[in-house]
Amino acid sequence: xxxxxxxxxxxxxxxxxxxxxxxxxxxxxxxxxxxxxxxxxxxxxxxxxxxxxxxxxxxxxxxxxxxxxxxxxxxxxxxxxxxxxxxxxxxxxxxxxxxxxxxxxxxxxxxxxxxxxxxxxxxxxxxxxxxxxxxxxxxxxxxxxxxxxxxxxxxxxxxxxxxxxxxxxxxxxxxxxxxxxxxxxxxxxxxxxxxxxxxxxxxxxxxxxxxxxxxxxxxxxxxxxxxxxxxxxxxxxxxxxxxxxxxxxxxxxxxxxxxxxxxxxxxxxxxxxxxxxxxxx
Numbered sequence: 001x002x003x004x005x006x007x008x009x010x011x012x013x014x015x016x017x018x019x020x021x022x023x024x025x026x027x028x029x030x031x032x033x034x035x036x037x038x039x040x041x042x043x044x045x046x047x048x049x050x051x052x053x054x055x056x057x058x059x060x061x062x063x064x065x066x067x068x069x070x071x072x073x074x075x076x077x078x079x080x081x082x083x084x085x086x087x088x089x090x091x092x093x094x095x096x097x098x099x100x101x102x103x104x105x106x107x108x109x110x111x112x113x114x115x116x117x118x119x120x121x122x123x124x125x126x127x128x129x130x131x132x133x134x135x136x137x138x139x140x141x142x143x144x145x146x147x148x149x150x151x152x153x154x155x156x157x158x159x160x161x162x163x164x165x166x167x168x169x170x171x172x173x174x175x176x177x178x179x180x181x182x183x184x185x186x187x188x189x190x191x192x193x194x195x196x197x198x199x200x201x202x203x204x205x206x207x208x209x210x211x212x213x214x215x216x217x218x219x220x221x222x223x224x225x226x227x228x229x230x231x232x233x234x235x236x237x238x239x240x241x242x243x244x245x246x247x248x249x250x251x252x253x254x255x256x257x258x259x260x261x262x263x264x265x266x267x268x269x270x271x272x273x274x275x276x277x278x279x280x281x
Contacts, residue, residue, distance in 0.1 A: 001207065001208075001209045001210050001213075001259040001260075002207055002259050002260065002261060003259070004258040004259045005258075006254055006255075006258045008146060008147070008169065008253050008254055009169065010145070010146045010169055010170050010171065010172065010173050010253075011025075011171065011172040011173070012146065012172075012173055012175060012249070013025075013172065013173070013174045013175065014175045014176075014242075014245075014246065015175075015176065015177075015242075016176050016177065016178045016238075017176075018174055018176060019050055019051065019054055019136075019174065019176075020054070021174075022051070022054045022055075022058075022134075022136075022174070023054055023055075023057065023058035025134055025171075025172045026055075026058065026060060026091055026093070026134065027058070028132075028171075029090050029091035029132040029134075029171070030090020030091055031058075031059060031060050031061055031090060032060070032061045032063070032087060032088055032089050032090045032091070033055060033060045033061065033062050033063070033089070033090070033091055033092070033093050034063050034064075034065060034080065034083060034084055034087070034089045034091075034092045034093065034104075034107070034131075035051070035055070035062050035063070035064045035065070035093050035095065036064075036065045036066075036068060036080065036092060036093065036094045036095070036096070036100055036103065036104045036107070037064075037065075037066055037068065037094075037095045037096050037100055038066070038067070038068045038069075038070075038096045038097070038099065038100050039066075039067065039068075040066070041138070041182070042095055042096065042138065044182070045179070045181075045182040047095065047136070047138065047179055048095070051093070051095060051136065055093075061087075063083055063087045063089065065079065065080045065083060065107075068096065068099055068100045068103045069099065069153075070099050070280065070281070071099065071151075071153040071160060071274050071278055071281065072099045072100070072102055072103035072106075072151075072152055072153065073152070073153055073154070073155065074117055074118050074121065074152055074153070074154045076103055076107075077103060077106045077107050077110055077117045077121075077152060078110070078117050080092075080103065080104070080107035080110075080111070081107050081110035081111040081117060084107060084108075084111035084131060085111055089111070089131060090131070090132075091131065091132045091133070091134060092104050092107060092108050092131050092132070092133045092134070093134050093135075093136070094133060094134070094135045094136070094170075095135075095136040095138065096136075096137075096138050096139070097137070097138055097139030097141055097142065097191075098139065098141050098142025098143070098144040098194075098281075099142075101133075101135050101137075101142070101144040101145060101150075101170070102142070102144050102149075102150035102151050102152065103150070103152070104133055104135070105130070105133060105144070105149075105150040105165070105168040105170075106120065106121065106150050106152055106163065106168075107131075108130035108131040108132075108133050108167070108168065109126045109128060109129075109130040109165055109167065109168060111130075111131055112128060112129045112130055112131060113126070113128050118154060120163065121152050121154075121161050121163045122161070123163065124161065124162065124163050124164070125163070125164055125165065126163055126164070126165035126167075126168070127165065127166065128165070128167070129167055130165065130167035130168060132171045133168070133169075133170045133171060134170065134171055134172045134173070134174075135170045135172075135173045135174065136173075136174045136176075136179070137173060137174065137175050137176075137179065137245065138179045138180060138183070139180060139183055139187065139191050140180060140188075140191050140192070140195065140241070140244040140245040140247070140248035141190070141191030141192075141194045141195065141248055141281075142191075142194060142248070142252065142281075143195075143198060143248050143249055143250075143251050143252030143253060144170075144252075145170055145173040145175065145248075145249055146169075146170065146173060146249045146252075146253040147169065147252050147253050147254065148164050148165055148166060148168045148169045149162055149163070149164045149168070149252075150162065150163055150164075150168060151163075151271065151281075153274065153275060153278075154275075155275075155278070158275045158276055159275050160271040160272070160274045160275040161271065162267075162271070173249075175245050175246070175249065177238055177241035177242040177244075177245050178238065178241070180241050180244070180245060181235055181236045181241065182235070183235070185232055185235075188228070188231055188232060188235070188244075189228065189232065190280050190281070191244070191248070192224050192228045192244060194248075194281060195220075195224050195244070195247055195248050195251050196221060196224055197266055197267065198251040198252045198256075199217045199220055199221050199224075199251050199256060200221075200266075201262060201264050201265075201266055201267065202217060202256045202257040202260060202262060203217045203218075203221075203256070204262075205260045205261055205262045206261065207259070207260040207261050207262075210259055210260050213255070213256050213257070213258070213259060213260060214256075216250070216255055216256050217251075217256040220247045220250055220251055220256070223243050223244075223247050224243075224244060224247050226243075227239075227240040227241075227243040227244050227247075228240075228244065231244060
């Protein structure tokens with residue numbers, strides 16, 4: 001096993017009916033909130049109204065950035081960073097899946113950096129400050145709710161690249177399995193495939209003596225294999241959705257990959273394909 005440092009400090013609020021804790025969380029960082037979300041599914045399922053009710057009652061000043069694409073664009077990062085500066089944002093609240101959270105991470109860094117946002121991504125490692133990030137997860141897939149990585153696309157240059165930063169780690173993440181009840185069968189399956197890919201890419205490594213990491217990965221894989229068919233058959237099965245959501249988080253928070261080397265070849269190939277064809281991750 002290789003040397004490693006494991007220090008993941010995200011405060012996880014797991015379970016249903018936890019949004020009443022949101023004001024307390026946000027007040028830790030300030031009142032000016034940038035609310036980031038995607039194509040409007042959170043308005044259809046009622047989550048947007050529930051979040052806004054908490055923000056309004058808490059007296060937050062809310063600026064919205066909507067329309068984050070499934071493969072988040074550098075243009076959206078630029079827009080979000082400009083909003084953070086002009087509106088003097090104290091905290092970013094990302095409501096969505098990995099794309100929304102990834103986009104919010106890079107916005108958080110770009111808003112505090114003199115670098116042009118795409119140059120920040122090209123650096124692949126951002127070591128500067130970032131605006132605090134709180135997330136409300138709506139899709140079990142990327143694990144972005146409890147790690148320091150983000151992936152951003154530049155369709156003009158045909159590039160989709162990962163960038164990491166210590167301050168990209170979300171401060172608090174709300175994980176409510178009921179928010180995934182309305183996720184389509186296709187996206188549920190695609191998200192579970194992503195979870196399995198994260199586990200497999202860490203698992204098949206030449207590093208020896210990693211029994212703990214491999215055992216955890218095997219258990220998480222078994223949980224996904226068991227619960228995905230249940231969630232596809234009954235989208236409102238709470239325990240199935242809960243197990244998929246928690247597996248997503250633990251698959252890429254460093255638990256199964258720390259102390260191991262690897263190339264992550266499958267993800268590198270997918271990034272190239274997405275950069276050219278804008279396909280589902």
